[in-house]
Amino acid sequence: MAIAQHGGGVGTAHVNMMTDTIIANLPADGLRVVMRSLLVLFPEITRAFECETRKYVEQRATSSIIGKDKKPSLAELNRTQQIARSMLGCGLSFESLQLFQNLVSQGTFLIPRTSDDSRGELYAFLTSVDGDIVQAMTAVQKSLFINTGARVMNNGEHSSVEALYQSLTSCYATLKATEQDYPFGRSLVSTAGILGLPRPALLDAHQDVSKQTSMTPLPLQAKETFQLNGHEVPRIFSGLWQMSSPAWGAASSSKIVEQFSSHVQQGFTAFDMADHYGDAEIIFGRFSSLYPHRHKIFTATKYCVFHPMTVSREAVQENVTERCRRLQTEKINLLQFHWQFYQNPDYLKALRFLTEDDRVETVGLCNFDTKHLLEVVQSGIRVYTNQVQFSLVDSRPIFEMGNACEEHNIKLLTYGTLCGGFLADKWLGKLEPDIYDGSITPSQRKYFEMIRSWGGWDLFQELLTVLRVIATKHQVDISNVATRWVLDFPYVGAVIVGARMGISEHTNENLSSFGWSLDQSDHDMIEQILIRSQRSEIFHKVGDCGAEYR
Known part of the structure; x- marks a missing residue:
């Protein structure tokens, strides 16, 4: 960088030639690792x-x-x-x-x-x-x-x-x-x-969805639920973000619909999606519109503002109209609002317009930090949820967000709770992964960086070992213990577990997260690992919830 800034000369040419040698000979996966590192640094x-x-x-x-x-x-x-x-x-x-x-x-x-x-x-x-x-x-x-x-x-x-x-x-x-x-x-x-x-x-x-759903009996009642603005909803939501890209795998509409039905029948009747999750709203909307017990399904989607916009009632209403069109519904159970630019306070105006739209039953937030969540509350706008990242490896909500949510009766909907699948038995005893291996998903590449910041792979293996001991005690899997740790916080409404619809099925494993809690000895064992991690440093360096996206 310094040589390039000084520009020209034999020295620069020599460095460029050697650099070109690296580029010409480094394997493609190595180039990707280096490029990603440069973009991070x-x-x-x-x-x-x-x-x-x-x-x-x-x-x-x-x-x-x-x-x-x-x-x-x-x-x-x-x-x-x-x-x-x-x-x-x-x-x-x-x-x-x-x-x-x-x-x-x-x-x-x-x-x-x-x-x-x-x-x-x-x-x-x-x-x-x-x-x-x-x-x-x-x-x-x-x-x-x-x-x-x-x-x-x-x-x-x-x-x-x-x-x-x-x-x-x-x-x-x-x-x-x-x-x-x-x-x-x-x-x-x-x-x-x-x-x-x-x-x-x-x-x-x-692709006749009606044939797949017309004879469907009532879904089972979820083993654990919580109240959300008059709705009784399960404490695990099925997350559809993996439909945003074929990088997680791709499946046909019929296979996806089949898995929607499977989730609902097992009592997982709440689904989380967004306006930018591919065709998640479209396929889910068709499924739910033909499902004979639609009133049992809870639909959560998002209105995400990633680019500067001029906020008007008309612009906000147009987005709600589009959500209703894609979901084939007249009312949205939960619409979660994300705003990229805190320096522009117009997010308060947009949220007020959302609360005044009769088509939106419940308004929530997505990736709002504590400071701006409190600004929303103090402005008199009623929000019921905030969707944030929360796991054993990323416990930022325990520092400020949790207290604010308890004080104002706001529930967290948490994602990343399983760190893209790393908090699972399959990774116990495994060597640090090559994050550009073809089997590694985009989610895992993201959460692997969080694991490294939290304490590194060796400490993570110690955490998995402790979780395995606790899982054996409760006759569940590591992923269930990791989910239970988050669910046991009183300000957490539900954990959002990513579902690779039409590709893999984990409803039975998810059911094992319900009906029990960690005891004090379990918490003590986990805490002995967490106190050796960099959890406080992550909060102070990365920032409060959602800061990594801004």
């Missing part, structure tokens, strides 16, 4: 990183399009997908649509020409593309609500979305003629929604 270079990435992918986009006159390999399709995903990552959502349209066309071409032995691999890839397109539509949707509220797509933007939609419908017609399964159901619904079109009827024969 020097966050001011993030904008430059995104700018240079944008230049690179814009140059590569055209050459990544695979011509119609050739049969592409799966490796070629993967490279096109990587460029398209990178475009999404640096904000080129509309520009990525041509590549996704190309992937749909090539997938349509390949499916009937692929042998039975290889078709499973191809469908797995196309299902991930389906998830990518959903993510692209989410980015498009969010871009239309930046600043003053909803805006209309310009002609070029509309043409890009419409061309993708036409490719998706054409693919359906082609595959139907060959009696092949259609892998882009979620994409087709999301794209139709952006264009203001009704749900495509052509999907209903193959």
